[in-house]
Amino acid sequence: MKLLRSIFYKQQKAKMDVINKESFFDDPDAPVFWNVTEYPSKDAALDLQDTMYIDQNSELHKGTLGISNHYLLYFKKQAVKKWVNLDNATIEYTKHQKAGLGIKITKNKQYFEFFGDVELWYNYLKQFCIQRNFSHHYTLLKKIGQGNFADVREIHIIKVFKAVNKNDGTEYAIKCFRKAKLNETVDRLAIIKEISIMKKIQHESIIHLYEVFEGDEFLFLVLEYLKGGELHQYMKKSPPFSEEKCAKFIFRLLKAVSSIHEKGILHRDIKPENIMLRNKEDVDNICIGDFGLADYYSPSGQYLFTRCGTPGYVAPELLQDKTYDFKIDIYSIGILMFILIAGKSPFDGKDYDDVVMRNYYAKVKFEECKLSDIGMDLLQGLMNKNPIKRLTAEEALSHPWFASENLTKVCQFKIRKSNQPTLKKLAYFDTNIKQYSAISTQFSPKSSLSNLSPYCVTKCNIEDSPQTPNTPLILKPINTPRTPATYKLRQVRRTQIPLQQL
Structure with a gap:
């Protein structure tokens, strides 16, 4: 007492x-x-x-x-x-x-x-x-993007602006959340988790979070400004990748994802819209962005959003409501590798439900992706529908497909511009990809977005990290043995956007 x-x-x-x-x-x-x-x-x-x-x-x-x-x-x-x-x-x-x-x-x-x-x-x-006092430090220039947060809503509550720092003229991307549109419980936990995760990750191929501000009406995340735009836009006007070009790209992506997994974090939404280019037409310098669905690994499978991601880019075990781990990100990388080489999605379907069903059952026609035997061995290792047999990021990085290109010294390479005439555009991106996109979506093979049950909300894992007592001792998934077969920006004056117009 x-x-x-x-x-x-x-x-x-x-x-x-x-x-x-x-x-x-x-x-x-x-x-x-x-x-x-x-x-x-x-x-x-x-x-x-x-x-x-x-x-x-x-x-x-x-x-x-x-x-x-x-x-x-x-x-x-x-x-x-x-x-x-x-x-x-x-x-x-x-x-x-x-x-x-x-x-x-x-x-x-x-x-x-x-x-x-x-x-x-x-x-x-x-x-x-x-x-505090965001407007004392930054000037908003123009809107460069918008989206929904946490679930599918009619109102866009996230806006992304290009901005300039008032002190040195450096350009940044500002992710703005309108506080009045945020759910006090779910969205608060999700934003806190997103900020926590981004502060923990420091890697050259991951977008950098510099500062966070809170105003009376808005929250502001000050992010690295990436001039090259989304990989999605690049792919729409680019022919399918050669194996050499694809190998270099996938190697860099795996290195970034490996660093995320080492921190005990799952990204859970790897897709072309969330991979950025630092400079236009330069796939040699990529950057993973948008950690709105990322979470700390939970052995029990309890996450803030249990079923989430974008149909056509997720691992089948996630759709099947099974407990999953870091290997869901590896499957998404395999899907991206398939698209880069084949020029179309492995889960092409006539409508949304068809795409989800094909994704659910992992119905992949690997023969439609023209790869060498060693490249196909890697692709099938990334997209193995059994997560126990699926490669980890570290196993994939050691695959002979990368060793043959000497990609352990990737920084010494520069991707050569193709001298070939422009081939057919990626067929997959000639369709309206946005119809299958969602920032956070719950789905099952038998339901559409309008018939989904409320998503799982838990408060656990917000403080979980390798430095906290709640973190599991074993952060990495079980390894399964396999047989291997900066520049300075000048200050400019532009039209300012008052916060009232956000």
Whole structure:
């Protein structure tokens, strides 16, 4: 009892340091700002530590603060007195009449302020936190895309803009969410998970998330701006790939997916619309984007959206409501490899239901994809309908199809422009691919979009990562043995788009 009273007293005292303020990222199940229990990573190194002025009850007091990864620590007599996880907390600069410049950190409708030499702290903290005052830093130029979020709706609640940084003129892509259109429970969890996942992944072939802002009406994700557009658009006007060109492309894609899987993450929506080119016509420099359906691997199969993806690009076990793992992404890569070589989808059908049925039963006519024997061995390994026998990303990268091209030194290659006359366009993309696309779709072979049951919503895994206690010890799927057969941008002035027009 005495211990419970002590913890309650400390929590009440900790509340005195903070003041209420609301945010989209507030957790209703965590009403306090500070955690007064034992700090879980007490042996971790400190990234920053300094003596700051802290405003308590309108009076300034000196206190020692530290930062270890994404935790803010409050010290007393060289021991951690209390701590807070800064993921998705809000930070902004503040000023004090006597102490000068400071930082305000907001979380769970409360905030904490400290003052001193804080510029270095702010630049460090913004990689974990949500910022305010988006319009002070960026100017929106034009809309470059839009989409739905989480499920199929009539209203587009996501818009993507090209923007320029006001300080240096660098161009970025801004993904905007209108807060009023977001479901407070499901969408909040999905956006938090998307941000969490993107912050954990750093790879040259994966789109980079730089900053996150929250305004009164919108959430803003500041992303890398990719000038080359979608692979989907490139494929519409390109002839089918040669084996050499396809091998180099698939190798890079597998390397990126392998890095995602190493973090314990499933992408779950690999398709041409979600693969970008950094420069026009340059398939030598690709980038995986859109992690709106990505999730942390769960051995139990419990995900925020259990059935999701795009018909014609998903693994059959996902459609069959079976427990799945990282190998669903490998199957999607196999589908893409088939399309690049054959010029059409392995699941071509007369309508939506036909495509889903063919995908459900993994009815693939491999003979329609003209590949060498060694290339066909890889394709069948990627698209094996039995996930246990299907290749992992690491196994695929070691396949002789890539070794014959010496793709372990892929950075030394440059894709040669074809001197051949333009051949037939990819037949698959002459049709309206958008009729089969969805950002998050639940489907079964016997139902259409209008007859689907509500999707599975769970709160688990949002904090799951290889660094958290909830993460399974074995992140990688079981390996099954197989027999192998930057540039500087100038600043420009363009028409600004007021936020009211979003």
